[in-house]
Amino acid sequence: MSETADTVIRTMLDQTDGDIAAYLEACVHCGECAEACHFYLATQDPKYTPTYKLMPLVKAYKRHKAPLRSVKGMLGLLPAEVSEEELREWESLVYDSCTMCGRCTLVCPMGLDIAGTIRKMREGYSAAGIVPDGLRTARENVVKTGSPMGVTAKALKAQIARQEKETGLEIPLDKQGAEYLALFSSMEVMGYPEVIGAYARIFARAGIDWTISTEAYEATNIGVQIGDGPLARKLVARIVDAARKLGVRHVISPECGHAYGAIRWAGPNMLGETFPFEVIHIIELLDRLRAEGRLEIGEKDARRITLHDPCQIVRRGGLLKEPRRLLDDACADFVEMKGSGVTNLCCGGGGGVSANPRAEELKTQAFSCKKAQLDAIDGLKAVVVPCANCRGVFEDGLDALGGDYEVIGLSELVADTLKD
Amino acid sequence: MGLVEFIEGPAFWFALAVFVAGALWRFVGIIRIGHKPDLAPPKGSAGWGWIRGNLRHFFPRGLFAERTWMHVLGGYAFHLGLFAVMFFAAPHVDFIRERLIGVGWPALPRWGFIIAAEIAFAGLIVLWVRRFSDPVMRLISDWDDHVGSWLTFLVMLTGCLALERAHVSLRALHMGLVELWLIYFPFSRLMHAFTFMLSRGATGASYGRKGMTL
Ligand code: SF4
Ligand code: SF4
Numbered sequence: 210m211s212e213t214a215d216t217v218i219r220t221m222l223d224q225t226d227g228d229i230a231a232y233l234e235a236c237v238h239c240g241e242c243a244e245a246c247h248f249y250l251a252t253q254d255p256k257y258t259p260t261y262k263l264m265p266l267v268k269a270y271k272r273h274k275a276p277l278r279s280v281k282g283m284l285g286l287l288p289a290e291v292s293e294e295e296l297r298e299w300e301s302l303v304y305d306s307c308t309m310c311g312r313c314t315l316v317c318p319m320g321l322d323i324a325g326t327i328r329k330m331r332e333g334y335s336a337a338g339i340v341p342d343g344l345r346t347a348r349e350n351v352v353k354t355g356s357p358m359g360v361t362a363k364a365l366k367a368q369i370a371r372q373e374k375e376t377g378l379e380i381p382l383d384k385q386g387a388e389y390l391a392l393f394s395s396m397e398v399m400g401y402p403e404v405i406g407a408y409a410r411i412f413a414r415a416g417i418d419w420t421i422s423t424e425a426y427e428a429t430n431i432g433v434q435i436g437d438g439p440l441a442r443k444l445v446a447r448i449v450d451a452a453r454k455l456g457v458r459h460v461i462s463p464e465c466g467h468a469y470g471a472i473r474w475a476g477p478n479m480l481g482e483t484f485p486f487e488v489i490h491i492i493e494l495l496d497r498l499r500a501e502g503r504l505e506i507g508e509k510d511a512r513r514i515t516l517h518d519p520c521q522i523v524r525r526g527g528l529l530k531e532p533r534r535l536l537d538d539a540c541a542d543f544v545e546m547k548g549s550g551v552t553n554l555c556c557g558g559g560g561g562v563s564a565n566p567r568a569e570e571l572k573t574q575a576f577s578c579k580k581a582q583l584d585a586i587d588g589l590k591a592v593v594v595p596c597a598n599c600r601g602v603f604e605d606g607l608d609a610l611g612g613d614y615e616v617i618g619l620s621e622l623v624a625d626t627l628k629d
Numbered sequence: 630m631g632l633v634e635f636i637e638g639p640a641f642w643f644a645l646a647v648f649v650a651g652a653l654w655r656f657v658g659i660i661r662i663g664h665k666p667d668l669a670p671p672k673g674s675a676g677w678g679w680i681r682g683n684l685r686h687f688f689p690r691g692l693f694a695e696r697t698w699m700h701v702l703g704g705y706a707f708h709l710g711l712f713a714v715m716f717f718a719a720p721h722v723d724f725i726r727e728r729l730i731g732v733g734w735p736a737l738p739r740w741g742f743i744i745a746a747e748i749a750f751a752g753l754i755v756l757w758v759r760r761f762s763d764p765v766m767r768l769i770s771d772w773d774d775h776v777g778s779w780l781t782f783l784v785m786l787t788g789c790l791a792l793e794r795a796h797v798s799l800r801a802l803h804m805g806l807v808e809l810w811l812i813y814f815p816f817s818r819l820m821h822a823f824t825f826m827l828s829r830g831a832t833g834a835s836y837g838r839k840g841m842t843l
Contacts, residue, residue, distance in 0.1 A: 226664035228831035234659055235828035237821045238774050239704070239756075240765040244696045255768040276658025277651065281816055316693040318704070319821065320686045320829035474839065477668035487670075527672060527839035548692045551841070 213337045214293040218269045221333030225270060232326055233270045235319040236260050242313035242323065247555050247575040248306045259313040259323040262302045265291045266330050297339065303330050304341050305568035308575075309467075310520035310555035324525070324560075331436025340435055343565040347431045348440065355447070357431045357564065358395035362423040368398055369421065372406035380409050383455065384420035389494075390457040390486075391421050392428035392448065392472070394465040396597035404464070404597070407624035411495065414627055415503040419461075425451035428463050429598075430471035434561035438479075445476040452486050462490045464595045464618055466521025467559060473526070490522065492595055495623055496531035499538060507628035509541040512590035515583070516545070517603070518553035519596035532595055532619060539626040544589070546582045554578050556594075558602030576606030583614055595619035633801040636808070644808035651815025656823050671838040678837015679830040686829045703755030710749025711781075714788065718742050746789055753782060773818050780810050781819075 210218075225233070242259040243249040249257040268288040271278065281287050309324035317323075334340065340348070347357035354361050369380050381387060389412075397404045405421075412419050425448045432441025452460050462469040473488040489497075498504045516536055522528050529550055536543045548554065557575030562568045583589055592614050594600040603616045630638070667675075689701045715721060719736035726733030737745060757778055760766045787803035790796075814820065 225662070227660055227662040227827075228664055228835075230659045230662045231824060231827035231831050234655075235821050235824040237818060238766070238769045238771070239700065240759075240763065240769060241693070241697050241700065243765045244693055249765075255765045258765050258769055261769050274662070276655045277816060280651075286816065314832055315690060316697070318686055318689075319825050320682055320832040322832045322835070325835075474669045477670075478665065481668065483668050483670060524841075525839075527836075527841040529841070552690060552692050 210290055211293040213339070214291060214296055216337040217265075217293075217296050217333040217339065218273070218291060219333075220336040221266050221330055222269060222274050224329040224332045225266070225274060228322070229326055229329055230270065230274070232319075232321045232323075233263070233267050234275070236263075236267075236321055237319060239318060241316045241318065242321070245313045245316040247308075247310075247312070247557055247578045248571065250578050251557075251574040252571070256302065257306050259307070259317075260321070262299070262307055263323065263326055263330070265296055265299050266326065266333075296334070300334060300339055300341070301567070303327060303334060304344070305562060305565060305571055307560060308520070308555045308557060308562050309560035311525045312520070312552065312555060315524075315552055327560075328433070328436060331434075332438055333436070335436040335438075340437075341565045341567055343567065344431070344435050344561050347561075347564050348435060348437065351431050351440065351444070355425075355444075356395045356398075356427045357429055358399055360395045360398050360427065362426070365398055365421075365423065365426050368402040369405060372402055372409060375403075376406045376409050378406075378409040378413050380405065381420040383423055384418075386456050387418050387420035388457060389417055389419040389459045389461055390425075390452050390455060391419055391461045391463070391491075392468070393421075393426055393463045394429045394468055394597045395427060396429075396601055397463055397465070398426070400601060401597060401618060401621075404618055404620055407618070407620040408491075410624040410627065411498070411504065411620065414505075415498045417498075420455060420457070422451040422455060424454075428465060428468035428472060430468060431561070431564075433471045433475060434467060434564070441471065441475070442479045445472060445479050448472060449476070449480060449484060452484075457486055459487045459489050459494075460484075461494055462488055463597065464491055464519075464522075464620060465598055466519040466526065466596045467598065469526050470521045490526070490528055491620055492522065492528055492531045492535065495535055495620065499535060504538075504623065505628040506538045506623075506626050508626065510539060510591075510622065510626055511541045513542045513544060513586070513588045514540045514591045514593060515586055515589055516543070516549065517556065517579070517592055517594045517596075517599060518549055518551075519594070519599050520553065520555050520559060522596060523553060524551050532593075535619060535623055536593060539622050544586055547585060548582070554582060556599040556602040557606070559598060563598055563602050563605075572602065573606055573609045576602060577610060579603075580606060580610050580612055583612060589614060591615040591617055593617050593619050593622055633797055636801045636805050640808050641804060644811040648811040648814055652820065652823060655815050655820060656827075659824065659827055667838060669838070672840030673837050675834040675838045678841075679834040681842070682831075682833015682836060683826055683829045685833070686825075699755065700759060703752045703759065705752065706748045707752025707756055710745045710747070710752055711785070713737065713745035714742060714749060714785070717745070718788070718792075720792070742792070746785065749785060753778065753785070757782075776813070777817050777819050780806070780813060784810050 722736040791799040791803040
């Protein structure tokens with residue numbers, strides 16, 4: 210076995226705990242999962258069947274870790290060793306054609322968490338340096354600047370200054386003892402900086418004592434997306450250190466699904482500690498403020514608007530009702546897409562796929578499923594996409610496939626509909 | 630000892646022992662791999678999630694069933710039919726009472742057995758045809774899937790042939806195949822009859838911690 214294959218296999222198997230083992234053991238090869246995966250739905254290519262993407266790990270597990278493997282070995286029933294060639298052949302399936310959206314889990318009669326298992330496979334690939342170029346560049350940017358898009362603290366400050374000017378409100382930076390620390394994704398800072406202004410407007414109205422740290426403003430965790438465990442830990446640690454230093458009681462995860470999963474659900478396990486602060490998603494916080502009567506809505510948005518449920522926020526994050534309550538308040542004509550909520554279709558660009566230029570065409574094909582859902586709504590004018598990454602995918606997809614829908618963030622919509 | 634006595638006697642006990650020991654070994658082996666405690670503050674109960682996950686995946690979701698109804702029907706028919714004949718066919722109830730645990734329960738009438746067996750056969754054939762004809766299924770299927778299906782089919786077929794219990798050789802043939810099936814079970818994908826709990830449970834627990842009701 211080559212050194213590369215050995216590293217991939219060893220790391221993948223190290224990552225295979227009892228839960229992953231149960232998944233690998235329980236699959237009955239029924240093929241249902243294909244019907245849930247947007248990559249299969251859009252292309253009808255069987256290689257995009259979710260369980261097929263796991264094959265190298267399944268083989269390695271059966272050969273090296275599964276119970277009863279020694280008896281099977283004596284009978285010559287073990288699968289052959291996984292070769293480097295095979296691993297490289299699977300690389301695009303592991304990185305380009307899984308957004309780790311978790312939709313296949315819902316249709317699977319065995320409840321396999323394919324997304325979580327793909328993440329373990331990526332750990333193996335990343336340990337051996339087999340990573341798509343786009344993600345490699347993002348990783349280099351993170352190492353240099355702390356942000357996958359290379360957003361420096363200087364660039365952040367410039368964007369903040371612009372938002373202060375636009376809103377006429379002060380945006381507190383590195384404020385010691387603030388109650389809330391807000392994180393953003395690079396995509397928000399550079400692509401949708403009005404999100405920062407929206408926070409300022411909402412928090413000023415609700416009387417929230419908040420701040421942004423110039424040491425830890427980036428919430429996107431490229432380490433999680435690539436499967437680079439040490440980097441993922443480092444990025445979480447940076448946020449935790451800054452939060453400790455500033456003495457905040459809550460850290461606000463931005464409208465970015467993967468960032469939320471990384472800091473809220475995976476973060477404590479990466480660092481081996483329960484954080485001394487609460488991690489709260491911005492949607493959760495807005496819903497809390499709404500419930501407390503601290504977000505008074507003025508004129509509702511009258512357009513016909515629908516909601517895209519970002520997979521990591523809704524299906525894998527547990528925030529299902531919160532965005533709907535906010536939209537009911539802010540919109541006069543809010544309509545659901547077919548299959549919305551936990552069974553929503555992914556936009557096609559999560560899990561690092563949108564940062565991987567090699568996957569561009571496939572991503573656009575997958576987005577066609579989403580677009581069909583939008584097109585099915587009569588008179589639709591806008592879609593609320595509460596995840597900066599999905600939002601970029603929507604804009605690119607609508608650009609490529611046509612479609613005259615405005616794509617908006619939830620925080621901005623809430624800020625825009627606040628009572629004057 | 631003649632062949633029939635051997636098949637119905639020591640061979641059966643041997644097969645049963647392999648089945649029980651192998652299945653237990655594999656099941657416990659998976660659990661023993663273990664996992665680290667989750668340190669993220671939960672929003673709900675992992676235990677309830679485990680149970681809910683196990684129950685929820687018994688039922689298909691309407692949205693997906695639109696695309697997969699054929700397979701879902703086949704799956705239900707096969708599993709329910711097989712369950713009924715396995716545990717409620719009169720010869721099986723007698724066998725369990727007389728040779729295994731000393732207690733029995735009401736058995737299916739003959740017509741009930743025939744309906745259950747037909748449903749099971751119909752389901753198995755649907756699943757089987759799909760395994761050969763569907764491009765996705767062809768790609769992901771391996772020899773274990775086929776051996777498991779064939780063995781189960783032959784067990785069911787010989788079981789029907791042996792129903793009268795008058796033909797000793799047919800009964801022995803059925804028993805022999807059952808023994809093969811029992812021995813094959815712990816080493817194969819047939820184990821999903823037990824491992825489904827672990828897999829659904831793991832996902833359910835993780836969703837439960839996140840406060841999600843699926
Ligand atoms: S997690 Fe999503 S993208 Fe990945 S295989 Fe499953 S359905 Fe497809
Ligand atoms: S739906 Fe589940 S059990 Fe069926 S093939 Fe896919 S992963 Fe395996």
